[in-house]
Amino acid sequence: MSCIYKIREGTASYTATEKKLAQYVLEHINEVTLISAQVLGERVGVSASAIIRFAKKLGYNGFTAMKVDLAKDDNVDVVNFDDMIQEQDSMEMVVKKAQNLNTMLQNQAYRLINSESLEKAVSALLNCSTIYLFGISGSGIVCMDLMQKLSRINRTAVYHSDFHDQLAAAAHMTKQSVAIAVSYSGKTHEVNAAMRLAKEMGATTIAITQFKKSPLTKLADILLYIPSTERELRLGAIASRNASLIITDLLYLGLAKNNIELTKQYLVKTKDMIDLLK
Structure with missing residues (x-):
């Protein structure tokens, strides 16, 4: 299952500290995969133990396992499916948008599979x-x-x-x-x-x-x-x-x-x- 989607989809249940950490991770994915929990904690302003707890909340054994999964991800923006069409769109444009959105959806669905x-x-x-x-x-x-x-x-x-x-x-x-x-x-x-x-x-x-x-x-x-x-x-x-x-x-x-x-x-x-x- 994609680490990025795990982080994004769990936002509603996060504490203030976890939200702060999640935002930093999503904005600095490449950086986070190369640093320790101690260094990440210093940059975000949270403890290393809070980072490890966050990783375990996402289902990982620890921060290292989370980094390995995060390194496999590419940061594709999640687009709201209901925003895909506009009143002025031609049917040709609707077809193209639907094709692109369905391809994106399929990729997301498979990435979430455990x-x-x-x-x-x-x-x-x-x-x-x-x-x-x-x-x-x-x-x-x-x-x-x-x-x-x-x-x-x-x-x-x-x-x-x-x-x-x-x-x-x-x-x-x-x-x-x-x-x-x-x-x-x-x-x-x-x-x-x-x-x-x-x-x-x-x-x-x-x-x-x-x-x-x-x-x-x-x-x-x-x-x-x-x-x-x-x-x-x-x-x-x-x-x-x-x-x-x-x-x-x-x-x-x-x-x-x-x-x-x-x-x-x-x-x-x-x-x-x-x-x-x-």
């Missing part, structure tokens, strides 16, 4: 009896897409477009179930209610959400992050939907690769069944 968390999620899905999917609106489209993919490879997945039906189905979750919630904000009341129910029933909980603390992140056993590129008032859930689809596609591919030969057999079988309608 391979270890993804492995844990795939392992949980491989060993469960039933997969329950929770999401509404644009996130519901992501759930529907994943359910369709899973059904083609003989994985039992449950999703309903009506949330009352989603919650009714959730009543049958057990310790052998996995619950996947898709929510950009992590604050969707209905989705969080379903995830609380999943926790109570002992199901493994997986959340696909932005890299910020939220009610949903507290309910998830496994967190799979997507970039924060949309505002509270959104032009449309374009960026979050596309980023979430990247994550669910990776979960699908992780399951499919477990037994490629069997996966091919399932895909051929479902294709042949559909061909009967032609």
Whole structure:
């Protein structure tokens, strides 16, 4: 996962000292990778121990590990997806902007992926009896897409477009179930209610959400992050939907690769069944 995005996305939870440190790091990336915690502390006006605590808050073992990750990054500005179009833009310009923004979004989404968390999620899905999917609106489209993919490879997945039906189905979750919630904000009341129910029933909980603390992140056993590129008032859930689809596609591919030969057999079988309608 990109160190730069970790630093940026955690801003809301930082103390005053951490915000000061984060700003300096982001403005002097090349410099920070070459100096010690002691020297950085002197330049920022904080203690070396505060720097080490900050690195650990980001998930690193220490400042050295953080510097190694930071050195791999290039500082690409995060552009707000909802700012991409203007009223005076021609359709040709809209196409170009959408292409550029989607390319940027894809890069950000892949940089945020934590391979270890993804492995844990795939392992949980491989060993469960039933997969329950929770999401509404644009996130519901992501759930529907994943359910369709899973059904083609003989994985039992449950999703309903009506949330009352989603919650009714959730009543049958057990310790052998996995619950996947898709929510950009992590604050969707209905989705969080379903995830609380999943926790109570002992199901493994997986959340696909932005890299910020939220009610949903507290309910998830496994967190799979997507970039924060949309505002509270959104032009449309374009960026979050596309980023979430990247994550669910990776979960699908992780399951499919477990037994490629069997996966091919399932895909051929479902294709042949559909061909009967032609």
